[in-house]
Amino acid sequence: MIKIFIIFGLFLTLNLRAEYFKSGIDTVYFFNPGSGQNSGQSPDYFPENIFGLPDTNASELTPSSDPKQICSIGLGGEIIVGFKNYIIFDGDGPDFTIFENAFINPVTKKVFAEPSKVSISEDGINFVEFPYDPWTLIGCAGITPTNGKANPYDPEKSGGDKFDLATIGLKKAKYIKITDICDDILNNPKHPFYDPIISGFDLDAVVGLNLISVTSNIANENDIELFPKLIKMADRYEIHTNSLINDYIIYDYLGKVVSSGRFNDNLIIENKNFDNSLYFLVLNSNFHTYHFKISF
């Protein structure tokens, strides 16, 4: 009878969270400005004006329009941004926030919105779009004012528009594409957000909330899971990894399955449950299969 003990626990959850970094973007991969507004596009300001954190002076009634802080993408414009040393990961809750300079019009009490659609990609070629409603603009960037006085890493208070990779079923992404869709509103005076002075999406900042370093414990850039660590102790093996391993299988040297099951955060394999022999441990995740040789 082989017994495998699986450890659950808050302790591990906390450790996993500690692997995530938070940062403003620091890289522009592509920029194709649209027509209309071009404020903040000159090299005097761009791209520093969209790097780092959102303008601390921005609030829901006083949007930032400082070209040192904001780059207008223009009508139909498109920009692809990201992080030099990080990949965005699907952690708990929202994974990144996009800050534009939307504001509440004090007369109409309505948001003055210059929206973009947002899509993300692992390879920079195939992008998956976040769903949005072209009428309510829910799911777009550029619809929620920035609260510059709040912690920009606190999506509950920071304002801006939040995006969760889980919404589109992606585990990771390296590229964020922001595409202005203001023409859809300008061309339709019946649109609830119609305003003749709409002039295109204005990007202030993009802040990653769940980031993983591409250089730490990672076999290559396309494999951003933290590689599982196999630790041999006197009386057992311990396998430490993040929570993305789905299941494990142990084969004997003849290829017969001797144990298998769901994998939850951690795995302990006790010597006393195995013969003095060679075994193969296989860990399966959505992205990868890991093979280990273990012997007792």
Ligand SMILES: [Ca+2]
């Ligand atoms: Ca800015």
Ligand SMILES: [Ca+2]
């Ligand atoms: Ca998430």
